Amino acid sequence: MKRCADVVIIGAGVTGAALAYELAKRGIRDVVILERRFPCSGATGRCGGGIRQQFTTPHNIRLAMESVKRYETLSEELGVDIEFIQGGYLILAETEEEREAQRKAVALQNELGLPSRLLSPEEALDVLPLLDASTITGATYCPTDGHANPFRVVEGFLAQARRMGVMVEKFTAVTGLVVERGRIVRVHTSSGKISPGAVVNAAGAWSVEIARMAGVELPNVPVRHEIAITEPVEFFMDVMVISIHNGIYFSQTKEGQIIGGIGFPDEKPGYVISSSLRFLRVYARELTRYVPALGQLAVLRQWAGLYDVTPDAQPVLGPTPGVENFIQANGYSGHGFMIAPAVAKHLADYIEKGIRSEILEKLSIERFKEEIRGEAFVVG
Amino acid sequence: MRIEQHPILEFRRGRRITFTFDGRPIEAYEGETIAAALHAAGVRVLSRTRSGAPRGLFCAIGKCSSCLMTVDGIPNVKTCVTPVREGMVVQSQRGPGRLNPDFRPREREVRELRAEAVVVGAGPAGLAATRVLLRHGIKPIVFDENPHLGGQLIKQTHKFFGSRAERAGVRGFSIAEELLSEVEGEAEVLRQARVLGLYFEDGKRVLAVAHTDRLLLVEAEEIIVATGAEERFLLFPGNHLPGVYGAGAVQTLMNVYGVVPGKRALMVGAGNVGLIVSYQLLQAGVEVEAVVEAMPEIGGYHVHAAKIRRLGIPILTRHTVVRALGGERVEGAVIAQVDEKLSPIPGTEREVSVDLVCLATGLNPSTRLLEQAGARMAYVPELGGRVPLHTPHMETTLPGIYVAGDCAGIGEASTAMLEGELAALSLLSRRGLELGGEMEATRKSLEKLRLGPFGARPRAGKEKVFALMKGGSGG
Numbered sequence: 001m002k003r004c005a006d007v008v009i010i011g012a013g014v015t016g017a018a019l020a021y022e023l024a025k026r027g028i029r030d031v032v033i034l035e036r037r038f039p040c041s042g043a044t045g046r047c048g049g050g051i052r053q054q055f056t057t058p059h060n061i062r063l064a065m066e067s068v069k070r071y072e073t074l075s076e077e078l079g080v081d082i083e084f085i086q087g088g089y090l091i092l093a094e095t096e097e098e099r100e101a102q103r104k105a106v107a108l109q110n111e112l113g114l115p116s117r118l119l120s121p122e123e124a125l126d127v128l129p130l131l132d133a134s135t136i137t138g139a140t141y142c143p144t145d146g147h148a149n150p151f152r153v154v155e156g157f158l159a160q161a162r163r164m165g166v167m168v169e170k171f172t173a174v175t176g177l178v179v180e181r182g183r184i185v186r187v188h189t190s191s192g193k194i195s196p197g198a199v200v201n202a203a204g205a206w207s208v209e210i211a212r213m214a215g216v217e218l219p220n221v222p223v224r225h226e227i228a229i230t231e232p233v234e235f236f237m238d239v240m241v242i243s244i245h246n247g248i249y250f251s252q253t254k255e256g257q258i259i260g261g262i263g264f265p266d267e268k269p270g271y272v273i274s275s276s277l278r279f280l281r282v283y284a285r286e287l288t289r290y291v292p293a294l295g296q297l298a299v300l301r302q303w304a305g306l307y308d309v310t311p312d313a314q315p316v317l318g319p320t321p322g323v324e325n326f327i328q329a330n331g332y333s334g335h336g337f338m339i340a341p342a343v344a345k346h347l348a349d350y351i352e353k354g355i356r357s358e359i360l361e362k363l364s365i366e367r368f369k370e371e372i373r374g375e376a377f378v379v380g
Numbered sequence: 381m382r383i384e385q386h387p388i389l390e391f392r393r394g395r396r397i398t399f400t401f402d403g404r405p406i407e408a409y410e411g412e413t414i415a416a417a418l419h420a421a422g423v424r425v426l427s428r429t430r431s432g433a434p435r436g437l438f439c440a441i442g443k444c445s446s447c448l449m450t451v452d453g454i455p456n457v458k459t460c461v462t463p464v465r466e467g468m469v470v471q472s473q474r475g476p477g478r479l480n481p482d483f484r485p486r487e488r489e490v491r492e493l494r495a496e497a498v499v500v501g502a503g504p505a506g507l508a509a510t511r512v513l514l515r516h517g518i519k520p521i522v523f524d525e526n527p528h529l530g531g532q533l534i535k536q537t538h539k540f541f542g543s544r545a546e547r548a549g550v551r552g553f554s555i556a557e558e559l560l561s562e563v564e565g566e567a568e569v570l571r572q573a574r575v576l577g578l579y580f581e582d583g584k585r586v587l588a589v590a591h592t593d594r595l596l597l598v599e600a601e602e603i604i605v606a607t608g609a610e611e612r613f614l615l616f617p618g619n620h621l622p623g624v625y626g627a628g629a630v631q632t633l634m635n636v637y638g639v640v641p642g643k644r645a646l647m648v649g650a651g652n653v654g655l656i657v658s659y660q661l662l663q664a665g666v667e668v669e670a671v672v673e674a675m676p677e678i679g680g681y682h683v684h685a686a687k688i689r690r691l692g693i694p695i696l697t698r699h700t701v702v703r704a705l706g707g708e709r710v711e712g713a714v715i716a717q718v719d720e721k722l723s724p725i726p727g728t729e730r731e732v733s734v735d736l737v738c739l740a741t742g743l744n745p746s747t748r749l750l751e752q753a754g755a756r757m758a759y760v761p762e763l764g765g766r767v768p769l770h771t772p773h774m775e776t777t778l779p780g781i782y783v784a785g786d787c788a789g790i791g792e793a794s795t796a797m798l799e800g801e802l803a804a805l806s807l808l809s810r811r812g813l814e815l816g817g818e819m820e821a822t823r824k825s826l827e828k829l830r831l832g833p834f835g836a837r838p839r840a841g842k843e844k845v846f847a848l849m850k851g852g853s854g855g
């Protein structure tokens with residue numbers, strides 16, 4: 001392993017991979033990614049791959065819109081088919097209150113230039129003919145949302161980054177950070193020490209532990225989320241569906257499998273990622289309630305991963321007061337895959353030119369001192 | 381074609397019924413699986429991949445997904461384990477099947493029950509374990525996904541040997557019948573009951589079991605897992621062609637359903653399975669071109685080898701199958717000599733005229749259930765692949781969960797039975813029964829069985845497993 005590097009990135013999930021690529025593209029190539037296990041072993045390789053822009057806070061909407069622009073051309077740019085299917089997101093509502101929340105959300109989204117719109121149950125049926133429209137009071141739809149294969153995305157970013165000189169150190173865990181005079185001067189790992197220019201904390205649900213090594217407290221908590229995949233069937237839905245009523249999400253992969261999950265509000269924070277029978281039963285029930293025809297399919301696998309959840313369900317991005325070369329890139333609260341390309345751009349602007357964009361200002365760790373107004377649609 | 385005359389087996393066939401395959405009526409017998417009935421009617425190509433390549437039966441035990449078809453409008457049905465019914469509508473697929481848009485899920489019956497103990501798998505290991513539990517007053521529930529109980533045993537027409545003294549000379553299927561008669565009626569034994577998962581919910585262990593059309597949720601503190609093994613595949617051009625089968629599938633077709641698997645076979649692998657199945661093919665009236673074996677030595681017992689050699693079948697060591705020929709199904713195969721590195725030697729290729737290539741190239745332990753439950757696993761090549769770590773008394777890293785038979789490392793029916801007994805005794809002693817003597821005796825018998833030259837590999841494998849178990853590590 002190198003003795004020093006301009007930028008040390010902790011974590012080879014989509015965040016670390018996208019940032020390494022973005023930096024290398026701009027000529028910052030003395031970059032090392034330290035990964036405790038292997039690329040995609042964290043939340044990224046366990047996620048649903050959903051890419052949506054229909055959020056309720058301006059920052060989440062903006063980041064997602066920027067990201068979608070990147071995802072649209074990424075296959076070509078990286079030379080890897082990332083299996084981006086831009087079939088839109090259909091967001092289901094079942095009550096009048098949910099409908100009201102959707103009206104507000106769409107108004108804000110339209111204001112920011114997002115082509116999302118409200119649909120009646122009948123109109124939702126046009127988007128997804130196999131939907132049981134009697135289950136909903138309405139939906140919203142944004143045709144430019146979509147989904148992609150997270151393994152392909154990370155593989156593409158890392159291959160290009162490596163080609164330009166970035167080093168990816170697998171099975172190398174960060175074990176300590178030495179802070180002197182307000183800077184991280186050394187990173188201790190399971191296979192030696194390294195002196196960093198800047199250190200990026202992209203360790204997903206373990207970012208709290210990394211931050212603590214530098215004496216920084218993050219408000220993030222790890223929360224298990226479960227997910228399952230079925231056997232493949234002939235492609236019939238390019239739209240990704242989520243419901244703000246119960247938090248279910250599902251889409252069809254390019255191979256034809258239905259991948260999706262559902263969250264539980266009573267899930268206790270912690271690092272356990274075992275699979276539960278409760279999940280399987282609730283997910284199957286809700287999935288077939290919305291799309292009864294899916295009852296024909298057998299579940300092939302179920303697994304779980306960790307959301308890295310902040311008090312306002314928005315990420316923690318940018319520099320850390322008190323430790324000047326320590327950059328946060330975590331706290332995605334369940335939607336880090338979709339915004340990774342945009343986050344990489346903002347962070348690279350900061351690392352390269354010292355520019356702190358409005359987004360970085362607003363989503364800085366410092367915000368937790370103030371009153372919190374959070375993201376309302378926390379689904380996949 | 382169905383076997384009408386067999387030197388050992390008698391096929392008791394069910395009622396005659398008719399179903400349709402791609403619109404064409406097919407005659408079958410009740411009790412047959414869809415794939416077996418189609419096979420008997422001469423249908424080899426069951427479905428096609430997206431690119432149009434033909435797909436047929438391969439494992440016949442529901443493990444490989446090579447036989448998926450659309451049945452009564454439901455896509456991706458495993459036809460090798462689905463029984464035929466009068467009037468069924470069976471269709472081939474191209475790529476993954478199509479959803480039936482009009483499908484509406486029925487309310488499924490969900491039954492919650494508590495079991496004194498659970499045994500998963502009714503092969504020799506599971507049945508032997510059940511017998512010991514019964515003897516000590518515990519009535520377990522036994523689940524097996526197969527419509528026929530007895531595991532691998534029901535396909536064995538030969539007289540077993542190398543097994544325990546009292547079983548020597550008994551034919552495999554008879555051993556199964558004997559074991560079954562001792563446990564059925566006493567323990568609750570459910571067939572077509574697939575254990576899908578083992579969960580820890582609210583501090584309890586719960587098994588999810590798909591039993592025909594019901595979902596059973598079975599709470600049990602102690603579980604013996606005896607799920608057996610599944611066949612290994614071999615890589616060569618043409619291996620996807622209908623007519624390339626696992627040896628187990630050929631046995632199932634011939635000896636369970638009485639269906640002729642082909643006219644002339646090439647057997648790949650001269651271990652016991654390859655040798656015995658070659659003999660069974662002859663019993664079913666199928667010619668055997670040759671047995672090829674990549675290693676310099678025959679892997680199986682020499683009596684089995686001698687038996688088929690006497691019947692004029694060459695056993696070619698240092699030979700392998702290079703490719704299977706044919707467009708829609710196997711029409712021939714190319715075999716060749718191999719060098720020390722097991723690579724084919726150019727110039728030694730030879731075409732053989734066969735319509736059946738039978739792979740007997742080894743088994744992998746079926747360990748999905750234990751992996752899913754969170755048991756620690758390790759890769760131990762001597763035992764056939766990834767196996768759950770366990771103590772010499774068959775307890776896994778999950779206290780109260782035991783493992784026995786082929787899923788704890790590929791062995792034989794005799795060792796499987798002893799491991800089953802040992803697992804049951806461990807379970808009993810966990811409950812406080814004083815069984816030290818009996819346990820030691822069983823463990824000793826097991827050790828003795830592994831003393832011979834054929835026992836060296838599994839013995840070494842088991843030593844590795846026990847050491848890893850003690851050290852607390854593993855993959």
Ligand SMILES: Cc1cc2nc3c(=O)[nH]c(=O)nc-3n(C[C@H](O)[C@H](O)[C@H](O)COP(=O)(O)OP(=O)(O)OC[C@H]3O[C@@H](n4cnc5c(N)ncnc54)[C@H](O)[C@@H]3O)c2cc1C
Nearest residue numbers: 011013014015036042043044048050174204305336337338
């Ligand atoms: C079930 C599920 C479904 C989801 N669905 C979606 C979705 O549809 N759309 C979406 O946008 N998001 C989704 N998410 C969220 C998304 O997966 C995450 O926000 C995103 O993957 C985070 O990426 P990351 O690179 O920041 O973190 P991770 O992918 O978790 O990567 C962090 C890496 O850091 C490594 N690491 C940890 N500690 C150390 C250490 N000490 N030293 C070195 N390396 C270390 C880990 O091994 C890991 O590889 C989902 C998440 C889950 C769990």
Ligand SMILES: Cc1cc2nc3c(=O)[nH]c(=O)nc-3n(C[C@H](O)[C@H](O)[C@H](O)COP(=O)(O)OP(=O)(O)OC[C@H]3O[C@@H](n4cnc5c(N)ncnc54)[C@H](O)[C@@H]3O)c2cc1C
Nearest residue numbers: 501503504505524525531532575607608785786792793794
């Ligand atoms: C051709 C051949 C010849 C052989 N000859 C001999 C011989 O001469 N002497 C000898 O000692 N041994 C012989 N054997 C080996 C012997 O048959 C096996 O070692 C033995 O059957 C292993 O027993 P088992 O109980 O572990 O597994 P199996 O017999 O494979 O039984 C496992 C059972 O578990 C069930 N199952 C699996 N998963 C699930 C699930 N999730 N839910 C419910 N049920 C499940 C299966 O349906 C199956 O019935 C031979 C094997 C073959 C193939």
Ligand code: FES
Nearest residue numbers: 440442444445460
């Ligand atoms: S699953 Fe049916 S042949 Fe293997």
